[in-house]
Amino acid sequence: MKVISNQRMFGGEQLRIEHPSESLQCVMRFSVFMPHGLSSQNPVPVLYWLSGLTCSDENFSTKAGAQRVAAELGIALVIADTSPRGAAVPDDDSYDMGQGAGFYVNATQAPWKAHYRMYDYIAHELPQFVATHLPVNANKAISGHSMGGHGALTIAIKNPAQYTSVSAFAPIVNPMACLWGQKALARYLGDDRSEWAQYDSVELIKEHGLSLPLLVDQGTADEFLAEQLLTENLATVLSEKTDADIRFQSGYDHSYYFIATFIEEHIRFHAKYLLA
Amino acid sequence: MKVISNQRMFGGEQLRIEHPSESLQCVMRFSVFMPHGLSSQNPVPVLYWLSGLTCSDENFSTKAGAQRVAAELGIALVIADTSPRGAAVPDDDSYDMGQGAGFYVNATQAPWKAHYRMYDYIAHELPQFVATHLPVNANKAISGHSMGGHGALTIAIKNPAQYTSVSAFAPIVNPMACLWGQKALARYLGDDRSEWAQYDSVELIKEHGLSLPLLVDQGTADEFLAEQLLTENLATVLSEKTDADIRFQSGYDHSYYFIATFIEEHIRFHAKYLLA
Numbered sequence: 001m002k003v004i005s006n007q008r009m010f011g012g013e014q015l016r017i018e019h020p021s022e023s024l025q026c027v028m029r030f031s032v033f034m035p036h037g038l039s040s041q042n043p044v045p046v047l048y049w050l051s052g053l054t055c056s057d058e059n060f061s062t063k064a065g066a067q068r069v070a071a072e073l074g075i076a077l078v079i080a081d082t083s084p085r086g087a088a089v090p091d092d093d094s095y096d097m098g099q100g101a102g103f104y105v106n107a108t109q110a111p112w113k114a115h116y117r118m119y120d121y122i123a124h125e126l127p128q129f130v131a132t133h134l135p136v137n138a139n140k141a142i143s144g145h146s147m148g149g150h151g152a153l154t155i156a157i158k159n160p161a162q163y164t165s166v167s168a169f170a171p172i173v174n175p176m177a178c179l180w181g182q183k184a185l186a187r188y189l190g191d192d193r194s195e196w197a198q199y200d201s202v203e204l205i206k207e208h209g210l211s212l213p214l215l216v217d218q219g220t221a222d223e224f225l226a227e228q229l230l231t232e233n234l235a236t237v238l239s240e241k242t243d244a245d246i247r248f249q250s251g252y253d254h255s256y257y258f259i260a261t262f263i264e265e266h267i268r269f270h271a272k273y274l275l276a
Numbered sequence: 277m278k279v280i281s282n283q284r285m286f287g288g289e290q291l292r293i294e295h296p297s298e299s300l301q302c303v304m305r306f307s308v309f310m311p312h313g314l315s316s317q318n319p320v321p322v323l324y325w326l327s328g329l330t331c332s333d334e335n336f337s338t339k340a341g342a343q344r345v346a347a348e349l350g351i352a353l354v355i356a357d358t359s360p361r362g363a364a365v366p367d368d369d370s371y372d373m374g375q376g377a378g379f380y381v382n383a384t385q386a387p388w389k390a391h392y393r394m395y396d397y398i399a400h401e402l403p404q405f406v407a408t409h410l411p412v413n414a415n416k417a418i419s420g421h422s423m424g425g426h427g428a429l430t431i432a433i434k435n436p437a438q439y440t441s442v443s444a445f446a447p448i449v450n451p452m453a454c455l456w457g458q459k460a461l462a463r464y465l466g467d468d469r470s471e472w473a474q475y476d477s478v479e480l481i482k483e484h485g486l487s488l489p490l491l492v493d494q495g496t497a498d499e500f501l502a503e504q505l506l507t508e509n510l511a512t513v514l515s516e517k518t519d520a521d522i523r524f525q526s527g528y529d530h531s532y533y534f535i536a537t538f539i540e541e542h543i544r545f546h547a548k549y550l551l552a
Contacts, residue, residue, distance in 0.1 A: 008497065009533040065341035065536065221284065257285040260341065 001133050004029065006038070010071035013037045014061060019129060023120040024084040030126065031057040031079040032134065035071045042074075045139035045164075045274035046130060047267065049079045050122065052146030053180075054100045057081045060145075063256035069267045075274060076136055080122055082147065084115040096180055097187060103175075104151030105199050107188040116188060119199075123155050123162070141270040143167040145259055146224070149216070150175060153201040160211040164273035167215040167266045169259050170222055173234035174202040180228050202230075205237045214244040215269045217262045219252030277409050280305065282314070286347035289313045290337060295405060299396040300360040306402065307333040307355040308410065311347045318350075321415035321440075321550035322406060323543065325355045326398065326424030329456075330376045333357045336421075339532035345543045351550060354406055356398055358423065360391040372456055373463060379451075380427030381475050383464040392464060395475075399431045399438070417546040419443040421535055422500070425492070426451060429477040436487045440549035443491040443542045445535050446498055449510035450478040456504050478506075481513045490520040491545045493538045495528030 004016040012035040021028045036042050047070070049060050057079045060066065070077050083089075083102030090111040092098030107116035130136055141164050144152035149171025156166035175181020176196050185196040197203040218231045225231065231246065238244045252258040280292040288311040297304045312318050323346070325336050333355045336342065346353050359365075359378030366387040368374030383392035406412055417440050420428035425447025432442035451457020452472050461472040473479040494507045501507065507522065514520045528534040 007529055007531055007533045008495075008527040008537075010537050014533055062339050062532065065344065067533075067536070068341065068540075219284075251284040253283055255283055256338065257283045257290055257343075260343070261284075261286050264344075 001129070003038075009033065010067050011035070012067065012071050014067065016057070021084070021121060021125060023117045023125045025115050026084045026086045026089055028081055028085065028121070029057055030081060031061040032130075033061070033067045033070055033077040034134065035074050035076065036135075038134070040135045043135045043137040044074050044076050045141070046076045046078050046136050047270050047274070048122070048127070048140060048142040048152075049077060050104065050142070050144030050148030050151040051079070051082050052144075052148050053082070054095050055082050055148070056100070059256065060259075063260065064263050065260045066263045066267060069264045073267065073271045073275065075267065075271060076134065078126070078130055080126060083118060089115045097184060101147065101184065103147060103184045103188060103199070104155065105185070105188050108195070109188060109190050112188050118151070119155065122151060123159055127162070139164055139274045141165045141274050143169075143266055143270070144171070145169040146254065147172055147180070150201065154199050154204060156212060157201060157204045157208060157210060158198075163212060164276075165213045165270050167269060169217050169262070170219060170224070170229055170254055171201070171216060172229055174200060174230045176200045176203065177230055177233065178228045202233045202237050205234075210238065210242050210244060213269075213273060214242070215266060216246045217249055217266070218247070219249050219254065219258050221251050222254045224254055277405070279314075285309065286343050287311070288343065288347050290343065292333070297360070297397055297401060299393045299401045301391050302360045302362045302365055304357055304361065304397070305333055306357060307337045308406075309337070309343045309346055309353040310410065311350050311352065312411075314410070316411045319411045319413040320350050320352050321417070322352045322354050322412050323546050323550070324398070324403070324416060324418040324428075325353060326380065326418070326420030326427040327355070327358050328420075328422030328424050329358070330371050331358050331424070332376070335532065339536065340539050341536045342539045342543060345540045349543065349547045349551065351543065351547060352410065352412055354402070356402060359394060365391045373460060377423065377460065379423060379460045379464060379475070380430065381461070381464050384471070385464060385466050388464050394427070395431065398427060399435055403438075415440055415550045417441045417550050419445075419542055419546070420447070421445045422505075422530065423448055423456070426477065430475050430480060432488060433477060433480045433484060433486060434474075439488060440552075441489040441546050443545060445493050445538070446495060446500070446505055446530055447477070447492060448505055450476060450506045452476045452479065453506055453509065454504045478509045478513050481510075486514060486518050486520060489545075489549060490518070491542060492522045493525055493542070494523070495525050495530065495534050497527050498530045500530055
């Protein structure tokens, strides 16, 4: 592993790390905030963050203001990139396919399938890498925004023993029913819609239920709410017995100003389980 | 005035506002956070923020995390641009002259003097505009980063009755003695160094003293400390009777991660005077 940058923040270290990825067959970067520093002997739990379309690992690091509370509580933040990267990795001219738009799936179709295995990378390879190289303990939670909220939800629903808790900001909850999801799933997975269902939170909860605590914040002024995010479809499939809180925040949009406003509540939500 | 964008944040409103500037002879934009909203009947004090080289009004708005504490305390944030802007405004190929690099002076030399009057804009025109159009009271403080820290210090030292308090992150305290300052002051003001002294914090304090409370944070790992910022020169000219606190923060660099770490302490410092 190669530390590209290391900057002090809130008494801890904000790092960018580069490593070759086996799942993605390319060199990847991720950002991490270590509240007690990289060389600490004090292992801490990790909150994984997955970003949205067009983002890299840097949007959340620079704009969300999450490190303050993570430092206070002693929680590491691992902030992933949103797709495989590099000149050898297939790309697309549109912002919602290819690099920056991996949708956290394992692609099965050409030309994507050689590199676009973001599900494996986030669910398996990255946590393994982090556990091997950074002073963390076994407790993990996961959160994300928009496409990254979709990634956090689907990965947590399918791997409930791996995470203490899951949360999301403005997630794409039902990609099979919106244009962003239909385009990406058709091109990464082919035309068989039964393949798509394994990456659709609403369909996964219908089939498997939800067995870990969930918090979702959705702004009512979000320009993507009605056509792409479909938050009501998630609320509909959650049973009353589920430990899930879906909150509509009046007047908030899809931006990092919305995330910055509520990130403290998300980190404190996860801390109840990560530090238990 | 034209509201370009308005986004909810921490229960308030984060706005970008466009207006024609008389001082600068161009259309300017600034950002503002109004803790109780634009149409509030509850006037609040204002903390002005001046940014560094290459920045616009958006860097601090998106990266510093200042709105949380401003919302809690009921303080507006007005975040200025760093120079006149537009195709008709003279520019320079280097990052440290021209657009993005106004240095908060009134230029006297061609081709700069028709537009580059950032001192007048920040010290007089912008506060007048804000007082006329936004629900603010008469209390004002000022802060900034790097070139903007230089701007905040010089403007406050020269107009102590106008501000309750001044603070800065990694300010250029003695521009006459560093390359950034020597280049900008020579080109904006000409070769007469006596003209430069009116925009040099160290020289101004030698001449006028310092008659308002001051807080400065400077990272010890800041790559510009030794050659451009010269913080020790400021500490040297401050008398023991002055209400000034110059803090060296171990291991912090010149970035917004440093600002984000200490902005809460700066806002609470100003709040003691703004809300008194």
